Amino acid sequence: MSAGSGNRNTNTEPWGSFDDNLVQGGGAAVIDMENMDDTSGSSFEDMGEMHQRMKEEEEVSEEAAAADDDSPEDGEFLGMKGIKGQLGRQVADEVWRAGKRQASKAFNLYANIDILRPYFDVEPIQVRSRLIESMIPVRMINFPQKIAGELYGPLMLVFTLVAILLHGMKTSGTVIREGTLMGTAIGTCFGYWLGVSSFIYFLAYLVNAQITMLQMLSLLGYGLFGHCVVLFVTYNIHFHFLFYVLWLLVGGLSTLRMVAALLSRTVGKTPRLLLCGTLSLLHMLFLLYLHFSYHKIIEGLLDTLEGPNLSPIQRVARDVPELTLNATARSLGVTLMSH
Amino acid sequence: MAEEASRPFAGLSDVSIPEDIPVEGDISVPVGASRRDDEYSTLDEPVKETILRDLRAVGKKFIHVLYPKRSSALLRDWDLWGPLLLCVTLALLLQGGAADSDDQGGPQFAEVFVIIWFGSIVITLNSKLLGGTISFFQSLCVLGYCIMPLTVAMAVCRIVLIGGSGTVSFAVRLVVVTASFGWSTFASTAFLADSQPPNRKALVVYPVFLFYFVIGWMILTFSPSQ
Numbered sequence: 001m002s003a004g005s006g007n008r009n010t011n012t013e014p015w016g017s018f019d020d021n022l023v024q025g026g027g028a029a030v031i032d033m034e035n036m037d038d039t040s041g042s043s044f045e046d047m048g049e050m051h052q053r054m055k056e057e058e059e060v061s062e063e064a065a066a067a068d069d070d071s072p073e074d075g076e077f078l079g080m081k082g083i084k085g086q087l088g089r090q091v092a093d094e095v096w097r098a099g100k101r102q103a104s105k106a107f108n109l110y111a112n113i114d115i116l117r118p119y120f121d122v123e124p125i126q127v128r129s130r131l132i133e134s135m136i137p138v139r140m141i142n143f144p145q146k147i148a149g150e151l152y153g154p155l156m157l158v159f160t161l162v163a164i165l166l167h168g169m170k171t172s173g174t175v176i177r178e179g180t181l182m183g184t185a186i187g188t189c190f191g192y193w194l195g196v197s198s199f200i201y202f203l204a205y206l207v208n209a210q211i212t213m214l215q216m217l218s219l220l221g222y223g224l225f226g227h228c229v230v231l232f233v234t235y236n237i238h239f240h241f242l243f244y245v246l247w248l249l250v251g252g253l254s255t256l257r258m259v260a261a262l263l264s265r266t267v268g269k270t271p272r273l274l275l276c277g278t279l280s281l282l283h284m285l286f287l288l289y290l291h292f293s294y295h296k297i298i299e300g301l302l303d304t305l306e307g308p309n310l311s312p313i314q315r316v317a318r319d320v321p322e323l324t325l326n327a328t329a330r331s332l333g334v335t336l337m338s339h
Numbered sequence: 340m341a342e343e344a345s346r347p348f349a350g351l352s353d354v355s356i357p358e359d360i361p362v363e364g365d366i367s368v369p370v371g372a373s374r375r376d377d378e379y380s381t382l383d384e385p386v387k388e389t390i391l392r393d394l395r396a397v398g399k400k401f402i403h404v405l406y407p408k409r410s411s412a413l414l415r416d417w418d419l420w421g422p423l424l425l426c427v428t429l430a431l432l433l434q435g436g437a438a439d440s441d442d443q444g445g446p447q448f449a450e451v452f453v454i455i456w457f458g459s460i461v462i463t464l465n466s467k468l469l470g471g472t473i474s475f476f477q478s479l480c481v482l483g484y485c486i487m488p489l490t491v492a493m494a495v496c497r498i499v500l501i502g503g504s505g506t507v508s509f510a511v512r513l514v515v516v517t518a519s520f521g522w523s524t525f526a527s528t529a530f531l532a533d534s535q536p537p538n539r540k541a542l543v544v545y546p547v548f549l550f551y552f553v554i555g556w557m558i559l560t561f562s563p564s565q
Contacts, residue, residue, distance in 0.1 A: 113467055120468040124541040152469070156545060159461070163553050170560060180450045 119151040119214070127153050134222035137256035141263040149214040154193070154221020160228050161189045168235040168294040188290075189224075196220060196282050200262075203278060207271030209262065219258055220283075226254030227287050234291060243291060251287045255280045397421045404484045407526035414477050414530060422483020425490050426455045429554075432493045433561055451557070458550040459483060466535065466543050473534035482547070485527035489551065492519035493558045500563055512559060520555035524548055 130153055138145060165185040194217075201216045211219075230250050234243040259276040266272045381389060397420050430451035463478040471478075492515045499508050499515075528544055535543050 113464075116468055117470065120465075120470075122542065123538055127542065152465075152542065155465075156549075159546065159549060163549055166553065167556065180447065180453075182450050182454060 116151075119149065122150055122152050126150075130222055131225050134225045134257055135250070135253045137253060137260045139260065141260060143264060144210055145261045145264040147211070147215040147219055147261055149212065150218050151214075151221070154218055154224070157221055157224045157228060158189050158193050161224055161231070162186050164228060164231050164235065165189065165290065165294065168231065168290075171235065172294050192286055193217070193221060193224065196279075196286075199282075200275065200279055203275055204262070204266070207266060207268070207275055209266040209271065209275060211262070211265050219261055223254045223258045223283060226250045227290065230287060231290055235294075247284070247287055247291070251284055255283045258283065393418075393420060397424070400484055401487060404487050404526050407529040414473070414481065414534075417477045417480035419476070419480060419483065422455075422459075422480060422486070425483060425486045426452060429455070429486065429490045429493055432490070432497060433557065454553065454557075455483070455486065458553070462543075462546045462550055465546050466531065469539050469542055470536050471531075471534045471543065473531065478531065481527055481530045482550070485523045485530075485551075486554065488519035488522040488526070489516075489554050489558060492516050492555075493561075496558060496561065497563070500561075504562060516555050516559045520551050523551045523555075527551075 126148075130148060130150075162185045165188065166181060169181045169185065197213070197216045197220045200220070201211070201213050204211050204216070230243070230246045233246060259280055262276055262279060263272055266275055396416070396418065400418075400421055430448045433451050434448050459479050459482040462482060463475055466473065466478060467475070495515050496512045499511050502508060524544070524547060527547055528540075531543065531547070532540050
């Protein structure tokens with residue numbers, strides 16, 4: 001109690017408002033400190049928040065000031081246009097800041113996944129119907145056809161194609177120097193999908209076709225379904241005739257479907273010809289390439305195995321009688337001459 | 340003494356505290372918290388015990404895969420030791436294929452390794468994108484542990500291949516690999532399917548199926564060098 005009173009006596013000046021609480025004794029003094037820490041901590045937090053808020057306000061006011069700075073001369077010289085310009089600039093600023101916020105968010109992995117999630121928002125039935133639709137060309141080119149912007153199906157088809165290609169490479173005994181089969185298969189499939197999509201999108205942009213990159217990726221990705229079917233069949237059943245029939249039928253159907261979708265979104269003859277010609281050429285040739293580059297090798301190997309073995313024998317068989325005949329003739333001649 | 344105690348507060352004299360808040364309390368040092376840490380301390384236990392405990396945990400999870408009932412033990416305390424062990428075993432068993440001698444065709448160690456880990460990561464990202472409620476490493480753990488039937492099949496194949504590589508041996512291998520492929524797919528689906536939205540299970544299962552199919556196919560087509 002005496003300590004408390006001492007406190008009270010000595011602290012009157014700096015701790016004026018605490019006098020009543022300090023009466024309780026020494027223990028209370030320590031608690032005071034704890035409480036003090038609490039309050040000071042919260043006050044620091046407040047300070048931090050306030051600092052941030054002030055900064056933001058400063059930024060806003062700076063921008064406003066900048067806008068104000070601009071506005072008088074704009075207003076003086078351009079009148080109505082000045083106000084429009086100011087509005088435009090403000091909107092641009094707003095957009096830029098929103099974009100910046102979005103970009104900083106995108107660095108976060110989970111934010112990234114959230115950004116991609118809408119493109120994977122499908123039901124199994126939808127995927128199945130889209131797979132079937134990818135084989136059915138629609139003859140409606142006056143009105144833009146609907147193209148689903150979705151990436152699950154295309155991505156899975158590309159991975160399936162990678163697996164099929166890997167199978168084809170293994171069975172054909174493809175030799176790849178400086179790299180693995182796996183890397184080559186992935187590179188080929190993703191390279192085709194992304195590369196051709198970007199290229200066709202670029203062409204579409206040039207000829208002013210109504211298609212987005214996402215739609216292009218989805219269209220071409222589902223177009224690979226035909227390739228998957230054809231390659232899966234022909235890597236296991238080795239008939240050339242079968243391959244050509246499937247190439248024309250299945251590959252052709254999936255190409256036609258893409259061409260029809262592109263036609264309906266392009267205006268004018270030359271652009272249509274350019275865009276669809278390029279796409280169908282690339283798509284059909286890619287199937288040919290995939291088939292023959294990883295399938296022909298087995299035949300090539302057979303040829304090289306059989307070819308050298310057969311031809312020397314034939315040559316020897318053809319040559320030996322001549323030689324012997326010549327030799328016998330010569331020996332006969334020699335004997336005749338000598339006699 | 341009272342003066343000394345009060346001096347540190349001198350600088351804060353201008354901080355005002357409203358009078359209606361009672362400034363009081365009691366002192367209690369939290370003692371219990373530090374004692375709890377001591378129980379989990381593994382610093383002074385023998386190394387053998389640590390390794391054995393981890394191995395036992397891995398072994399328990401193997402049993403979970405072999406008998407896949409819908410339990411969350413594999414998901415709750417995930418680890419990547421088991422997958423690493425299985426992956427390395429499988430890659431080592433696949434090493435030394437027929438075509439390996441002339442540096443082509445046969446699955447290389449690195450290739451198997453990359454297929455397993457890259458495939459698992461792709462499946463995991465896919466399930467995340469489809470709206471799964473499973474964490475990244477949990478999914479990796481499940482997919483890695485579910486390779487076990489295929490690793491066993493690989494070991495069986497090697498033993499069968501010692502006997503010879505005729506039609507009978509191929510038939511035996513085909514049956515073994517198909518069974519273990521089905522087993523792997525079934526087990527991983529049992530663990531992963533619960534974390535997915537019910538209407539999208541097929542979409543999640545397809546890449547898993549493809550992944551184990553590729554591994555199973557690699558095992559089936561393996562033939563040792565003569």
